[in-house]
Amino acid sequence: MTNVTTTCRDLSELLPVAQTACRLLFQECYKAGIRNVFVTETYRSQERQNYLYAQGRTRPGAIVTWTLNSNHKSRLAWDIAVGPPQSLYDVVTLNKVGAIARKLNITWGGDWLGNIDRPHFEVKPSWRIPAGYKLEGEVRVPSNSKMQVQLIVKEEKSMSNTWNPGSPAMQTAAEAFLVQAVKDGIIQASHLVDLQNKQMTTARLLGLYITIDERRSTK
Template identity: 65%
Template sequence: MSVTSACRDINELHSVAQVACKLFLEECKKAGLDIFITETYRSQERQDYLYSQGRSRPGKIVTWTLKSNHKSRLAWDIACNKPSLYDAATLKKAGLIAMNLGIGWGGVWKTPDMPHFEVTTNWKVDDEKMTLEEKFKPIEQKNLTEGQQNMLKRLAKIGAIAEDYKPSQIDLVWMSGIDSAFKNSGFYEFAKK
């Protein structure tokens, strides 16, 4: 296959990833999401080619790494048929579905990759995963870890959230990414000035 062509064949994924991807697509379809696979397996040559885009050859940067779980056949990317190719609301809903299935979602990474999903070779379906409703149910302060409480305090101190805000499980995932980005960028120190 040419480095300029994306492999979209789910059968090219590791057997564990095939099961995860098919289940993910079924759950997205049940939720009314109109999505499709844009890439599954990726050779090192294709990864190098994509990495060079926006760096040593023209175009927008599309990947942040020379290493990728696409190469080990454990990752896939998606896009949306409507309302737009990379509709944020649709990708967030797909991300929630994936996380509910124990599938990793690039949308919660330090450098978000919203259309990216991946598993490890020991992934399995967990029937005891929280429902989406449970993930959005507010968590009482007493049930938060000390680290989560400190994160909320930092975000409230700079006005990112209200001081009495009660986050849901999914809020904590997003907030931890924001908190980490703020800490790593020195934003908290800047905001104190």
């Protein structure tokens, strides 16, 4: 049996729709430069909800919830907090996250009338990613204040954007050009290695040509 005094911060305990919504929210926070937020609770059993509801009523302490029927127990809600250097429930930061949530059609407790709950976010089972948004990579959602939000996007490499010289002579000329640039200290040798291993994109090679030409012209 789960200890009613312990919070669950495991994102996998939420329904898939809520997991996706939470990850999208944290991704957009990351892109907005808000990276010191973290999850403090996801799923909450009815027993724990009863325990929290009793606080400030039949049990000592300040009131922390006004309901016995939370969407936490439906696995559709999560709470967050703010890491250093801000305070744990920094209003400015939570308001910024709340504004992002509105754009994503995620319900924010800060918009509720009467019982404002800024750390709280939830979705309905019918929630879908809004038009114009998508998960752009692996979103790492922190579960404590020592971690930061991360968005890991893997570079897509395909035959369509990988540089294809068309002839061995062009490949040789490109290699010679980069070899000299490496010797001149203009670029790192890793660029040459990628070209030789056919991991160089056309756009990247063009960018190197422009960079090398500009640096040589200023010498």
